[in-house]
Amino acid sequence: xxxxxxxxxxxxxxxxxxxxxxxxxxxxxxxxxxxxxxxxxxxxxxxxxxxxxxxxxxxxxxxxxxxxxxxxxxxxxxxxxxxxxxxxxxxxxxxxxxxxxxxxxxxxxxxxxxxxxxxxxxxxxxxxxxxxxxxxxxxxxxxxxxxxxxxxxxxxxxxxxxxxxxxxxxxxxxxxxxxxxxxxxxxxxxxxxxxxx
Amino acid sequence: xxxxxxxxxxxxxxxxxxxxxxxxxxxxxxxxxxxxxxxxxxxxxxxxxxxxxxxxxxxxxxxxxxxxxxxxxxxxxxxxxxxxxxxxxxxxxxxxxxxxxxxxxxxxxxxxxxxxxxxxxxxxxxxxxxxxxxxxxxxxxxxxxxxxxxxxxxxxxxxxxxxxxxxxxxxxxxxxxxxxxxxxxxxxxxxxxxxxx
DNA sequence: CAGCGAAATTATCTTTTGTTAACTACTTCT
DNA sequence: AGAAGTAGTTAACAAAAGATAATTTCGCTG
Numbered sequence: 128x129x130x131x132x133x134x135x136x137x138x139x140x141x142x143x144x145x146x147x148x149x150x151x152x153x154x155x156x157x158x159x160x161x162x163x164x165x166x167x168x169x170x171x172x173x174x175x176x177x178x179x180x181x182x183x184x185x186x187x188x189x190x191x192x193x194x195x196x197x198x199x200x201x202x203x204x205x206x207x208x209x210x211x212x213x214x215x216x217x218x219x220x221x222x223x224x225x226x227x228x229x230x231x232x233x234x235x236x237x238x239x240x241x242x243x244x245x246x247x248x249x250x251x252x253x254x255x256x257x258x259x260x261x262x263x264x265x266x267x268x269x270x271x272x273x274x275x276x277x278x279x280x281x282x283x284x285x286x287x288x289x290x291x292x293x294x295x296x297x298x299x300x301x302x303x304x305x306x307x308x309x310x311x312x313x314x315x316x317x318x319x320x321x322x323x324x
Numbered sequence: 325x326x327x328x329x330x331x332x333x334x335x336x337x338x339x340x341x342x343x344x345x346x347x348x349x350x351x352x353x354x355x356x357x358x359x360x361x362x363x364x365x366x367x368x369x370x371x372x373x374x375x376x377x378x379x380x381x382x383x384x385x386x387x388x389x390x391x392x393x394x395x396x397x398x399x400x401x402x403x404x405x406x407x408x409x410x411x412x413x414x415x416x417x418x419x420x421x422x423x424x425x426x427x428x429x430x431x432x433x434x435x436x437x438x439x440x441x442x443x444x445x446x447x448x449x450x451x452x453x454x455x456x457x458x459x460x461x462x463x464x465x466x467x468x469x470x471x472x473x474x475x476x477x478x479x480x481x482x483x484x485x486x487x488x489x490x491x492x493x494x495x496x497x498x499x500x501x502x503x504x505x506x507x508x509x510x511x512x513x514x515x516x517x518x519x520x521x
Numbered sequence: 522c523a524g525c526g527a528a529a530t531t532a533t534c535t536t537t538t539g540t541t542a543a544c545t546a547c548t549t550c551t
Numbered sequence: 552a553g554a555a556g557t558a559g560t561t562a563a564c565a566a567a568a569g570a571t572a573a574t575t576t577c578g579c580t581g
Contacts, residue, residue, distance in 0.1 A: 190472060259457065274395040275395045495528090
């Protein structure tokens, strides 16, 4: 039994009072996926509607801009959900690429399969709600940081809230996620050092 | 019968096959709210968990920054949902202020009441899913624009996709939503005019 | 319709970012 | 171990944004 299943069973119990023994219809439909560092999980143009819970590792979602450069939309790590949002929300081929930054283990389910399971087992519905709310919450928080903070403040924020993450991820992805260039992030770091932190 | 109810009944039928005649348990719990221009719907610190569908008008969500300035998180208009996300997602007093920019009509429901209704009428559940997905989709789109586009490109985007909106809303709120100052937006507009559009 | 206040523009100056390129420091791979 | 590629820093210059203040425009209200 994977550790993620235990975690999610506990979550399902907390959210909806569903006993672990009664979760078989859901978890028999999930698969464990192991990705090597830099392995792509979802390619540009993929149409599978994938939803996954990260057991171990870090995932990055990025898009190829018109000029050919990459832009990182977000990073996700242990105990978080990732979902190919273009395919799930809009039924469009994914414009985003989802790639593992470290050796990563996911517990995945196809969203269409999840919907089928939910039809016959509505008692799992709170779980869908939970991950939708969590993703929404995270997105709103990022939006908020873009309208209220300067790039330097956003970086300081990330350092205090996700220090572990910043140390596990190349700076260029951090910069992109903050909406700036790697050169600019390097200057921000220098300025912070110069001003005695 | 308000026009929003008809719209939402249609949506509920499309999503879940629920007939308008069977929607009374839901819509008897909703209230119509009329707001004057510049009237506040949700104040900073409010704890009510409000969810509303905009029948007519424009709503703005903003926060007071540490330095006292306002930052606009988003604007929402006809046929969109707004929700006091701090209270609904985190059960925290709202840090955001939701205010009408025009005379506005909402159809509101308390989120706790909605949850009660959903317990006895799970057939409405697809509606909750729908608005959560829509809000998530919109947030992700805004996040995407911050990591892939320059301020000028974000403004051009807004002009082509939401020209009507830009013309109904003071520039200073547009600027704030784009993450820049009103002065900077004014310069962007000038540059665009100079370069023959 | 005149006058008041808010919004938008313009100007000036400072700070920050983007761009490009050179250089350094690390990985990684065979 | 050596070579090759990648990441991060630094530099130099151009472009854009922030801050502040003055000025113009616009919309509302009495």
